[in-house]
Amino acid sequence: MNNFLNILLCAPRGFCAGVDRAVDIVEKSLKKYGKPVYVRHEIVHNKHVVQTLEKKGVIFVDELNEISDKTRPVIFSAHGVPKKVYQEANLTNLQFIDATCPLVSKVHREAELLNKQDYQIILIGHRNHPEVIGTMGQIPNEDVTLIEEIKDIDRIKLKKKKIAYITQTTLSVDDTKNIIDALKTKFPKIKAPIKSDICYATTNRQTAVKNIAAKCDIFFIVGSRQSSNSKRLVEVAKKNGSKQSFLVHQEFELPKETIQNAKCIGVTSGASAPDILVDDLIKNIAKIRDIKIKEVEIVKENVEFKLPKELR
Template sequence: MHAPEKLLLAAPRGYCAGVDRAVQTVERALELHGAPVYVRKEIVHNKHVVETLRERGAIFVDELDDTIPEGALTVFSAHGVSPAVHADAERRQLKTIDATCPLVTKVHREAIKFAAEGYTIVLIGHAGHEEVEGTMGEAPDHIVLIESEADVDALEVEDERKLAYINQTTLSVDETRGIIARLREKFPHITGPRTDDICYATTNRQAAVRQMADRCDLVLVIGSKNSSNSNRLVDVARDLGTPSYLIDNASQIDEAWLTPDTKVVGVSSGASVPEELVDDLVAFFRERGTQDVSEFEVLREDVRFMLPKQIRQAMTAAAEA
């Protein structure tokens, strides 16, 4: 295997504030209440994180079905849930902690507001993604999902003057910009959120890869296959003509990607990826002879979100006990 001469580590990369908050929520819940703590869906879209929490006593379930005992402590994932899920949890008397990312909650509020005002809402997002399902559940009779500019061309609405758009937080910045432009062109009266729905972390990680990619012969993105924001980082690099692959960890590197011409390898990681997986990848290349490892910093992030109220209150009570 040919070791690259240089590794560039995109910054920012890895954990965003919403993921950090969600993972810490499950960790603190386990510390404060003991195992098991039930989690609806994967807390974040990362295999490593899910496995680590499972080993500590978290039980991941697809739905709030009979596998969760009545009254059990249950955490909702960072991607958000629909009102129907909240109602289901209440009916089963589950003690719930909502770890929905505040930036996803913002999109839910926009959906509720536009629906209350009688708008047809165009949701730009990926069908089947948990975040999209949660958002659509806020106003199912008002929301139409679109995934591409072609979907905009095919879109027909009853009243063009009562039309609004919102979007999934982890989409491609460029692609979404194109879809919104097409919407505005076709429906000049369309209204949107006051501020962009694509979250700061998605935007920043894509910006770092965009600036780094043309200096690289290969870009490796650490992230799980079901992680929307990780997949978009691969797309950003490929759109600029740089070969790029999504890997869960260093063991998934294909030696065929590393030819004698692969001198500089760029590394980034999705917003739900712990830094230890990047460290492992760096160690993998160092062991094979790569000596030059440097950060490619585009900007610094200092966003932090408070933990959910129930966790903060329980931590305070435990400290005072």
């Protein structure tokens, strides 16, 4: 009797171009400037990545005033920072290197332009997420309203003649569409971004999960508990037919009994999770069951972002 456990491995998965660029910026800064190099906030939301960089001589800080040696460079994380952080760095003569994802920077520019054009701005995103804090910090607080779900639309009061929306880059595509549809119902003339603010990697990883979720008894998503895009993948798997879905982080214990009873498992990883963590997960599943792996690719990704000029 064939008792193999089938593993469907999503592609694309793992590091996106923005994360690749951010990690590369840190690695190249260590080579160019030596250690220590400071990074404000986690460069990306993944403990394995952060701990690996710490071993190489990176010091992570929450705020710039925690930097003890002001002669050393500091890198701003891929999530982006408010304008006041750039201003603080300039005032204290800190050398900084900006690892903000170019697709997040695009949203920052949209916010600034809309503000100059006197639009009331609605930002769809998750409160307290570093990316949202960075985007809101590009313009005066009174000119932007954060909404997280459809019910928040009821409290929006028009203060200006024109209204527009922008979004966090790592949201659920489907949930965000529902919010946007509700916004358009209440504000028919609301201005949309020329191109969706949800990034290509978030969209592709969610589509890949949707493609196989209904075939899976279990779906494992490798990613950090702080990672917005990884948590959205867990939700997408559940909503699209996977019987169970789990976020696989450093403290996660594999549900052995559930794996013993499964016929098919889906596996993917968030945009800030390195491939080595997916490899480790599959090795651990293989200790429980004999496995057959099939990669299911929905699209090839070939996006690359240039490094900042000081590191080229």
